Amino acid sequence: MSYREINAPLRTIMTPGPVEVDPRVLRAMSTPILGQFDPAFTSIMNTVMSMIREVFQTKNQWAFPIDGTSRSGLEAVLGSVIEPGDKVLIPIYGRFGHLLTEIAERHGAELHLLHCEWGEVFDPEVVINEMKKVNPKVVAIVHGETSTGCMQPLEEIGKACREQDVLFIVDAVATIGGADVQTDNWYIDAAIGGNQKCISVPSGNSPITYNERIEKILLDRKKVERGIATDKELAEKSYHHPIKSNYLDLSQLQDYWSPRRLNHHTEATSMLYALHEGLRILLEEGLENRFARHKFHEKALIAGIEGMGLELFGDSRWKLPTVTCVKVPEGVDAESVRAMMLNQFGVEIASSFGPLHGKIWRIGTMGYSCRKENVLFALSALEASLIRHGVKVQTGAGVQASLDIYTNGQ
Structure with missing residues (x-):
């Protein structure tokens, strides 16, 4: 029996780990x-x-x-x-x-x-x-x-x-x-x-x-x-x-x-x-610059999620800057949305565990995955998948809100 070499698909990984290398x-x-x-x-x-x-x-x-x-x-x-x-x-x-x-x-x-x-x-x-x-x-x-x-x-x-x-x-x-x-x-x-x-x-x-x-x-x-x-x-x-x-x-x-x-x-x-x-x-990037970069892309992601009309999970006072949790809209099959994002767009986000399973999505902005193109692509894939699942979102507003952060640079 012969075996083929590994041919892993390209993914945009926006989970809380593992992330893109x-x-x-x-x-x-x-x-x-x-x-x-x-x-x-x-x-x-x-x-x-x-x-x-x-x-x-x-x-x-x-x-x-x-x-x-x-x-x-x-x-x-x-x-x-x-x-x-x-x-x-x-x-x-x-x-x-x-x-x-x-x-x-x-x-x-x-x-x-x-x-x-x-x-x-x-x-x-x-x-x-x-x-x-x-x-x-x-x-x-x-x-x-x-x-x-x-x-x-x-x-x-x-x-x-x-x-x-x-x-x-x-x-x-x-x-x-x-x-x-x-x-x-x-x-x-x-x-x-x-x-x-x-x-x-x-x-x-x-x-x-x-x-x-x-x-x-x-x-x-x-x-x-x-x-x-x-x-x-x-x-x-x-x-x-x-x-x-x-x-x-x-x-x-x-x-x-x-x-x-x-x-x-x-x-x-x-x-x-x-x-x-x-x-x-x-260390070449520098710790303070590294922390600031994660906070900046977190801000752009949050702007996009809220601009779309979705609600964040948790209190901003103790939010983890590398993981953003989004409440799943009422009546939506959370796993079906994730599957569509992965299969149609090649974008992976995560569900959660225990009492939060099926109730929130977790989007990671970590390390090399914490980049503008990843944030914008993830927002686009999430919006399109939600529309396909019959969710009323502010069409286009999420990506535009995120772009405002990136354009203004703050």
């Missing part, structure tokens, strides 16, 4: 393979670490990618820090707070959960007051919740965590490279990012960073694993269990990314090339 990143992935201990390759590793620090706005020594999707980064950090019985507080305001919960639960955490309505975020004081009641070891929270298009303010919570000696772990997968993430200034102990969103690199590794507070836990647990922890140390500390995972053991990965280069796994060479180029492009 910058052509320069695709070219970088064709760079010749080097051995993982070749000095030329370890030099690339060091450069990637330096660039991750800049993007996360941190002076942390430890900043490197975990091989695997964004979930691997979350699993590596949470699984390396949480021991059975540890109190973990997770404020949930969307789908991915539930993911943090599942990971923590699998590692034996004593869970303490806060909930708010999907489409809202937490008043930081609510989280801080709950911390005082629970006295957790860890607070884990999502920064940008793509399921609802909301972004949680973090600085006050982070400061309270540091004052109360609580570890603050943040899922920044949807915000890193597209919105401000101030790891050090917000007292974040560990932050986890993702390639496939605002960095515009194929999914395949997850850049993370963590500080010395996290590192101390890793080193203590390594002592337990090696059987060299003293009785006094075991009595004084709560670290009685080795890290369960081998592949996602941060203590071993730290050794691999240290100057010692202790062998742990075979590095995903081409993925590291891709991340290197994605980060280089991001």
Whole structure:
């Protein structure tokens, strides 16, 4: 039997991830393979670490990618820090707070959960007051919740965590490279990012960073694993269990990314090339310019949606600038509209999860997908598909409103 080569259709991807990959990143992935201990390759590793620090706005020594999707980064950090019985507080305001919960639960955490309505975020004081009641070891929270298009303010919570000696772990997968993430200034102990969103690199590794507070836990647990922890140390500390995972053991990965280069796994060479180029492009643009670009195209998209006569979901005060949620008009088959946009125009937008499935569309403006031609095309495809589904829209007004933003440049 013979097989044909892959012939993937061209798409305009306007989802909250994955997004379109910058052509320069695709070219970088064709760079010749080097051995993982070749000095030329370890030099690339060091450069990637330096660039991750800049993007996360941190002076942390430890900043490197975990091989695997964004979930691997979350699993590596949470699984390396949480021991059975540890109190973990997770404020949930969307789908991915539930993911943090599942990971923590699998590692034996004593869970303490806060909930708010999907489409809202937490008043930081609510989280801080709950911390005082629970006295957790860890607070884990999502920064940008793509399921609802909301972004949680973090600085006050982070400061309270540091004052109360609580570890603050943040899922920044949807915000890193597209919105401000101030790891050090917000007292974040560990932050986890993702390639496939605002960095515009194929999914395949997850850049993370963590500080010395996290590192101390890793080193203590390594002592337990090696059987060299003293009785006094075991009595004084709560670290009685080795890290369960081998592949996602941060203590071993730290050794691999240290100057010692202790062998742990075979590095995903081409993925590291891709991340290197994605980060280089991001830093070449500049963080402030990058954030401003995402806000500008978000503004143009919103103008088009509202000009069309559609309604946004969520409160603008805590809107995630990289994801815009649109309420599905009454009586409209949301999936049928999405299918028409994809099949007739080659434009992909997303539905949502849980209580919002079928009730909102999610349009991502992330990284390389965050461009004028994409925004205008997505608006045109959405308008035409809605008209075909019998929805009364302000014909032509959406694209014109968006063009007004682009023409005026503000």
